[in-house]
Amino acid sequence: MITVNGLRKRFGATxxxxxxxxxxxxxxxxxxxxxxxxGKSTTMRVILGLDAADAGTALVEGRPYRALxxxxxxxxxxxxxxxxxxxxxxxxxxxxxxxSQGLGARRVDEVLERSGLQGVARRRAGGFSLGMRQRLGxxxxxxxxxxxxxxxxxxxxxxPEGIIWMRGFLRGLAAEGRAVLVSSxxxxxxxxxxDHVVVAGRGRVIADASVAQLLAAASGDxxxxxxxxxxxxxxxxxxxxxxxxxxxxxxSVAGLAAGDVVAALHRRGVAFSEVSAxxxxxxxxxxxxxxxxxEYRWESAS
Amino acid sequence: MTAYxxxxxxxxxxxxxxRGWVAAVMIAAALIVGLGLLPGLQGSCGKHxxxxxxxxxxxxxxxxxxxxxxxxxxxxxGDGSVTVRLTGLTGELPGEPGKPRSGLVPWAKAGLIVRxxxxxxxxxxxxxxxxxxxxxxxxxxxxxxxxxxxGVSADAPRWLRLTRSGDTLTAAESTDGTAWTTVGSARLSxxxxxxxxxxxxxxxxxxxxxxxxxxxxxxxxxxHATGVxxxxxxxxxxxxxxxxxxxxxxxxxxxxxAGGPGGAPDAPVAGGSVGPAAGRVSGAEREGDTFRLTGSGxxxxxxxxxxxxxxxxxxxLVGTFAGLIVxxxxxxxxxxxxxxxxLIRTTFAAAPHRVRLLAAKATVxxxxxxxxxxxxAAVVVSLGQDVLRDNGVYLHPASTAxxxxxxxxxxxxxxxxxxxxxxxxxxxRLGVTAITTAVVVIVxxxxxxxxxxxxxxxxxxxxxxxxxxxxxxxxxxxYPQVANIYTPANGYFPLAPWAGLAVLAAWAAxxxxxxxxxxxxxxx
Numbered sequence: 001m002i003t004v005n006g007l008r009k010r011f012g013a014t015x016x017x018x019x020x021x022x023x024x025x026x027x028x029x030x031x032x033x034x035x036x037x038x039g040k041s042t043t044m045r046v047i048l049g050l051d052a053a054d055a056g057t058a059l060v061e062g063r064p065y066r067a068l069x070x071x072x073x074x075x076x077x078x079x080x081x082x083x084x085x086x087x088x089x090x091x092x093x094x095x096x097x098x099x100s101q102g103l104g105a106r107r108v109d110e111v112l113e114r115s116g117l118q119g120v121a122r123r124r125a126g127g128f129s130l131g132m133r134q135r136l137g138x139x140x141x142x143x144x145x146x147x148x149x150x151x152x153x154x155x156x157x158x159x160p161e162g163i164i165w166m167r168g169f170l171r172g173l174a175a176e177g178r179a180v181l182v183s184s185x186x187x188x189x190x191x192x193x194x195d196h197v198v199v200a201g202r203g204r205v206i207a208d209a210s211v212a213q214l215l216a217a218a219s220g221d222x223x224x225x226x227x228x229x230x231x232x233x234x235x236x237x238x239x240x241x242x243x244x245x246x247x248x249x250x251x252s253v254a255g256l257a258a259g260d261v262v263a264a265l266h267r268r269g270v271a272f273s274e275v276s277a278x279x280x281x282x283x284x285x286x287x288x289x290x291x292x293x294x295e296y297r298w299e300s301a302s
Numbered sequence: 303m304t305a306y307x308x309x310x311x312x313x314x315x316x317x318x319x320x321r322g323w324v325a326a327v328m329i330a331a332a333l334i335v336g337l338g339l340l341p342g343l344q345g346s347c348g349k350h351x352x353x354x355x356x357x358x359x360x361x362x363x364x365x366x367x368x369x370x371x372x373x374x375x376x377x378x379x380g381d382g383s384v385t386v387r388l389t390g391l392t393g394e395l396p397g398e399p400g401k402p403r404s405g406l407v408p409w410a411k412a413g414l415i416v417r418x419x420x421x422x423x424x425x426x427x428x429x430x431x432x433x434x435x436x437x438x439x440x441x442x443x444x445x446x447x448x449x450x451x452x453g454v455s456a457d458a459p460r461w462l463r464l465t466r467s468g469d470t471l472t473a474a475e476s477t478d479g480t481a482w483t484t485v486g487s488a489r490l491s492x493x494x495x496x497x498x499x500x501x502x503x504x505x506x507x508x509x510x511x512x513x514x515x516x517x518x519x520x521x522x523x524x525x526h527a528t529g530v531x532x533x534x535x536x537x538x539x540x541x542x543x544x545x546x547x548x549x550x551x552x553x554x555x556x557x558x559x560a561g562g563p564g565g566a567p568d569a570p571v572a573g574g575s576v577g578p579a580a581g582r583v584s585g586a587e588r589e590g591d592t593f594r595l596t597g598s599g600x601x602x603x604x605x606x607x608x609x610x611x612x613x614x615x616x617x618x619l620v621g622t623f624a625g626l627i628v629x630x631x632x633x634x635x636x637x638x639x640x641x642x643x644x645l646i647r648t649t650f651a652a653a654p655h656r657v658r659l660l661a662a663k664a665t666v667x668x669x670x671x672x673x674x675x676x677x678x679a680a681v682v683v684s685l686g687q688d689v690l691r692d693n694g695v696y697l698h699p700a701s702t703a704x705x706x707x708x709x710x711x712x713x714x715x716x717x718x719x720x721x722x723x724x725x726x727x728x729x730x731r732l733g734v735t736a737i738t739t740a741v742v743v744i745v746x747x748x749x750x751x752x753x754x755x756x757x758x759x760x761x762x763x764x765x766x767x768x769x770x771x772x773x774x775x776x777x778x779x780x781y782p783q784v785a786n787i788y789t790p791a792n793g794y795f796p797l798a799p800w801a802g803l804a805v806l807a808a809w810a811a812x813x814x815x816x817x818x819x820x821x822x823x824x825x826x
Binding site: 048050065066068069072077079082083084086088092097099100101102140 | 305308309311312313314315316319320321322639640643644645647648649650651652653654655825826
């Protein structure tokens, strides 16, 4: 379990963390989302004792990271998959890490197999694709068989096949009872993966809820209707829907399924040109939550 | 396993799994050995058939000595004393071929001597007037006791006396032959009952430093001195008037050996490049009770360098600076490579105690370079000696203790320098900056001091810079009573060996402490 409480940190004039507080519980995948600059990576670095917070605490199993005797046996982490020396083989990279924790070569071979790298173990990491580096980073995080894992943007650079593998892998880790914290600036990546989401913006937590809660909180199902008929609004209101004008000849209909909308309009002979059902996604909920917190809108849009 | 040992195991694995790093250590060792075994030094010792071998006489202390002098003597048994008045001491310096200049070298010697034998290297004690160091008592080549300063002339003669009592010889001097001042006394163990005692004159090699543009060198040649004596008298148990003249060590024993590896290639090299002074010839003449002795040579430990002959084992280690460059680059890169890729965060995540980690890194890079330096230095010092001798270069033998100190010292120099570079790398983080700093601070002072810098500036650098540790490679001591150009280029460093290492170690300690402080304070 990882507990972050009231972390504050400034880099010069920039406030990176402004009271960041959340916990990562075992047995589930906690998504850590927010636009670039929200403080996700800084938070993770503080948890790992790499950056010092100006205030607040970050504890792993109730202890500061620096107090851990074999830290990788408590938290496995992947911050930057490219943090490798290109000339060293994948296996040797894991080997020195294993030695730093008093582990042997056997454990290295186990994690190589688990991350699907056994075939390239003796190849230099410099020749790896970003996706393979991510797998190597995962293998490194797993070395100490830690009860908690922390991965910063693990989906970056992965091909679709890799993303599917990663999702299953993360769920599997949580199913083993581990606490898994996964950051992403794209909420969509965490759909079907995270059980719980911590949404960060401008250095603090905007939302900390289960995925189900977030979806419920987001605006419900809507139907977008394109019709120039003046009656459409009244007809649908009669059928029990809440109708708002969303533009010239565009109505947003809530409280009525798309089929019911079509049926109601058909019954009264109201003409329409398009009906589209729109289901709220985690992405919508996230965008709604972070609308004000986006600091670098252009960068995050890219 | 303690946290430090785990960090050490991890850093060792890191090191040995980078082919480039392992290769760098091999290259450093290969440079040290290779440059040492391919010396440009050539000499003529043993190159001209039998009899041309270079063999230096050995003094009572076992050290190689120079023992060349003009000696007017007779055999005397038992205890007694000999007294003489010195009324003149003049000399002649080498100049243009055939045109010697008049002048007296500072350590020209004229006086009384008691020798165990006339063979070279025999035990002796002598009281003498010198060119510019006043009256001295010297014995058994390496010992020197100062008497009163001053010169000598017909108007201001100087009386000298040497008294034997058993194994002890006591030297005294006087300006008037009445009031005597004791200079000192010497115990010569193993002095036979019958000794050869009498007058001597000798005058060591003249050398002067010359600055030729960017290179400094030395030039010189043999000098001669002439001493005029009278009132030679024996007393105590000694008597007789059967004085005979010997010019001991008249022929030049050492044909080989350039001055040293340093200096610009086209600079004048010491020894023999200027023709011998043609004016005076060693020998003695007697006119009534006046003796006129002309001599050339020295009674002194044999030294390498501009005023001496040959080289020392230090010459086999000329490749050290090249190996050092590789080693300091490795030391810096051992940490900057991690900063470059962000791997340092993985390292700190695995070993959160950063100072302990730095210590582990220092142990690995220091240990590896120490072992490589030890092997390379041991190989090149032993094989390099054979190469030099095969090339006809006269090589001063070093004692085993000196050889061990030079070899272990070279290894220590490399290891501590690597740790210093590691500390630079930790503070500066950027590879190029750290490497540049390390090379400029550690290697450059040595290269500059050995080549272009004036002696004083070079010696200052070799006192204060990390390159002071090159003093560990000095194989031959500097004797104040032997005129020589004691410069780094000739293998003489301004600090004692271990003091030089202490200077480098102090640099490393301060840099390591600074690195530890910034590591603790800085976000990774």
